[in-house]
Amino acid sequence: MTLDILAYGAFFLSMALTYAIISLGLNVQWGMTGLFNVGIAGFVAVGAYTSALLTTPPVADRFGGFDLPVIIGWLGAALVAGLLSFAIGALTIRLRSDYLAIATFGVAVTVQLCMLNLQGVTGGAFGIGFIPRPFASLQGNSLLFSLANLAVIALVVVLLHVALQHLAKSPWGRVLRAIREDEIAAQTLGKRAIRFRLQAFTLGGAIMGLAGACQAHFIGFIAPDNYMPILTFQVWAMLIVGGSGSNRGAIAGAVLVWGLWALSAAAVSAFIPADQQARAASLQIVAIGVGLCLVLLWRPQGLFGETAASIRLALKRSTARKE
Template identity: 40%
Template sequence: MTAYLVAILTSVGFYVVLALALNLQWGLTGMLNFGLAGFYALGAYASAITTELGGMPFLAGFAMAIVVGTLAGLAVAGLSARLVGDFLAIATLGFAEIVRFLALNEDWLTRGPRGFPIETRPIPEGLSREASAWAYLGLVALLVVVAFVIVERIRTAPMGRVLRAIREDELVPAALGKDVFRFKLKAFALGAALAAAAGSLYAHWVQNISPDHFTTALAIGVWMSLIVGGTGNNRGVLVGATLVMVILEGSRFLTGVVPGLDAERLSALRIALIGVLIIVTVRFRPEGLLPEPRIRLETPAKGA
């Protein structure tokens, strides 16, 4: 049971990092990214290729994932950030599909649909099964903390104010002298880098990745985390991601408890539960469980 909980918490961790990345891009800046899974996959494969084919240590793979993720983010945003809302959404969705099809078809590099086995591990050799599970959880927790601090610091800094202004109406910051395009590039690329970093750690945790780990369904789960938890609120995103994951995973235990529920029905029920959660949220609490916090700017006392 403990082993199971540790595994669940670890996968919640990946979700949270992805949700924080999306919160930076969409929650703060208002850039639709339906291709989050693409950046996650890119990080996973970049890392796996570096360590397995390149024979480099985990940290090199992790760094490579961040570099590739940043560059891909810059490219996607640079080519499409001038596009408004829906068009950016389509461009990012297209990007994720391109990544998935490349991973599927470029066997020589990605091992294709059979899956890419990954031997390199970020933790010391010779740990017991249980100890290494805990070590992975520790690493994911570390990544969550780093991602949280980054996105939260941006949110509360003058940079975050510009990003939120862009989200509200990008013509206004432009008329006030802010280079909207550059801000969007930075926010998008940093979000992409975070997603890729999560992808790298994920790859070395599951130790076998294939394109069907990085479907749009995964990205939709992350979107749900934002909607339920509270778009624009990093704590809310944490709560939302945990809640969505608990429902996805926890509903597993309903078989045997609820009569007539088999595995197939269960997977359908799981999606239905998430759907209900979204509808209830949007109907009764459209800002999510934790709404975007209001920032109070007080004039400092004289002489302070």
């Protein structure tokens, strides 16, 4: 019994940390730069399908099946999602925040339609199965298998956190914050806002693609239903709860919101009759919404988000360094 609880705990944390990776990507775009991306599900899906096509065994009626190592699939997922983000950003990054949101939502819808209709590539509504899972030889021992996967995903999160913290404190990160706070003022200082915004959008999209690949290989199966707009809502809730502009907050928010999501799902399964569970599943969204409202009433900036005073202090220090 104890081993089963530990195995489930490792599984829960592994799933939460894959969402933490997506939340870190969104934090680069929104928290650091102020780019309003509501097409998160599309970028995650591109990463997941890219890695799946690169690493699965050959299949007669489907493109892909190159049977490459998992690490190649993950790198390919980040690269393809990053290139897609760059292409989309080059066309839309000059738009105002509301128009950028509409454009990114259109991208997510387009990706969703491609997943459903390009059956020779994506498998259509049936998706792609038999995605290789790291440490597959340990599947006979559920605890060791779960802990090994948790260690890998935790390592990815730690490395990303360290790298993004370094970027945030670098001149590049300070320029992004300056653009977020006052783009016109940043331009008067000689900073090309469009170029920096495009870089941030591309980096955030690549991180989301990497997260999609991690999820695909952790679960072993992907389908279009995994990348519905509810995924975008979940990630935005995670970042807002944890604190926009904070990498630590992005990770903490992902764990907390995923915990609330899993707890509400368990409650629906335990207390709602089976024939009514599909309708009652909407209670999960209600639970996330209520939790989000409570956090915003208690701490409008999120658990670890930047306050107005901290932003002014950072800008003051940045100015002092230049002088």
